[in-house]
Amino acid sequence: MRLRTVILTLLLCLAASTALAAKSAVNTGFFGVVAVKGADVVAYFTQGRFVEGKKEHSLKWSGAEWRFASAEHLRLFMATPEKYAPRYGGYCAYAVAKGSTAGIDPEAWSIVDGHLYLNYSKSVRETWLLDTKGYIDQADRNWPGVLGR
Secondary structure, three states, rough: OOOHHHHHHOOOHHHHHHHHHHHOOOOOOOOOOOOOHHHHHHHHHHOOHHHHHOEEEEEEEOOOEEEEOHHHHHHHHHHHHHOOOOOHHEEEEEHHHHOOOOOEEEEEEEEEOEEEEEEEHHHHHHHHHHHHHHHHHHHHHHOOOOHHH
């Protein structure tokens, strides 16, 4: 009876670890629910900089909580979320180009052809900026397959 319990426990742990291995389509960190570390994604377009969002101006979209600095930015996002949401679910665009996922620094970002891209760090962003077209082509081929890796 004890061996049976141990085997059942091991099988449940294996199933749980397999479920955890598949990453969410939106980067919210390991146990988080907030997209883009709470950054107001509209502000990248309207103010050209990282601005922290506020809980009182938030909404749930695509399985994550998105925060905005103002009611106006929330309204803009609600009207066309695909326009403002970062590519590759907010994972590091350079990592996706290289075939994996990585977290982001909300201050390491760029807008290319009207799309928001986030990077792991400012130094990674510098590498990303050396060949954005090439990296975007690679990342487009890898996305969303990298979520299962």
